[in-house]
Amino acid sequence: xxxxxxxxxxxxxxMGQEVTLRCKPISGHDYLFWYRQTMMRGLELLIxxxxxxxxxxxxxxxxxxSAKMPNASFSTLKIQPSEPRDSAVYFCASSLEGSPGxxxxxxxxxxxxx
Amino acid sequence: xxxxxxxxxxxxxxxxxxxxxxxxxxxxxxxxHWLQQHPGGGIVSLFMLSSGKKKHGRLIATINIQExxxxxHITASHPRDSAVYICAVWRGYGGSQGNLIFxxxxxxxxxx
Numbered sequence: 420x421x422x423x424x425x426x427x428x429x430x431x432x433x434m435g436q437e438v439t440l441r442c443k444p445i446s447g448h449d450y451l452f453w454y455r456q457t458m459m460r461g462l463e464l465l466i467x468x469x470x471x472x473x474x475x476x477x478x479x480x481x482x483x484x485s486a487k488m489p490n491a492s493f494s495t496l497k498i499q500p501s502e503p504r505d506s507a508v509y510f511c512a513s514s515l516e517g518s519p520g521x522x523x524x525x526x527x528x529x530x531x532x533x
Numbered sequence: 534x535x536x537x538x539x540x541x542x543x544x545x546x547x548x549x550x551x552x553x554x555x556x557x558x559x560x561x562x563x564x565x566h567w568l569q570q571h572p573g574g575g576i577v578s579l580f581m582l583s584s585g586k587k588k589h590g591r592l593i594a595t596i597n598i599q600e601x602x603x604x605x606h607i608t609a610s611h612p613r614d615s616a617v618y619i620c621a622v623w624r625g626y627g628g629s630q631g632n633l634i635f636x637x638x639x640x641x642x643x644x645x
Contacts, residue, residue, distance in 0.1 A: 452633070461619075461635055461636075461637050461638060462619065462621070462635040463635070464632060464633045464634075464635075467633075474630055475630055475631070475632060477632070478632070508574060510576060512576075520581065521566075521578050521581050522566060522568070522578045522581075523578065524568075524575065524576040524577070524578070526574070526575050527574055527575070527576075529574075
C-alpha cells in the first residue's frame, strides 16, 4: 500500500482565500484523523472520523474550518476564509482499529497564509 | 498544567549512549503512543502501548498505568536517531469517542 497520501504538500495563499486539503487513508483503515502542528501549540487533534462518520470535532478551531469524508478513501479539510494564523502543517493519519490503533501519518500539507 | 508532560525538552547525547525520554500524563487513558518526527517533518509511529513493555530493535517502550508514566529508551544511540520524539495519549470517552492528547515533544540530537 502507498500509505496515507496528502495533497497538496505545500500551499501558499492569501488571506481570505479558500483552502482545501485532501487525504487518502490506507485502504481498510476505519479511522481517519486530521491534526495541525504549529511551533507554538505543537500537534493538535482537529477532528476524526470512524467509518466515514465524524466522531469528535471539538478540536476544530472555529466555524471557518470544516471537514468531510464522503467515502472510505477520501477526506477533505477546508478553511474558508483563511487567515494568517491558520499557517501550520496539517497532517492526516489513519488507523485500522479503535482507541485508536497504530497511527499511520501522511507527509503533511504545509499551509502558509499571507 | 499540560495533561501530557515530556522530559527532557531537549537532549544531546554522544553516539553509543543509552537514552531515556519520559512521559507523564494526568488523565485516564486506554493507550499511549510514541511517535518520531524527523527534521524533514514526517511522523512515524514507533509504539502503541496499553500495558507493560514493547521492544523494536534498539528501541524499548515501557508504561506504568498506575503511576501514569511511560519511558522510551534508545540503546546504542546513533546520529540517525536524531529527531523529535512525541508522546501521545488516547483518552477514551466511551465507544469510539475520545481524544488524542500530545506532549510537546523531546528534541534529541545524537553527536557522532
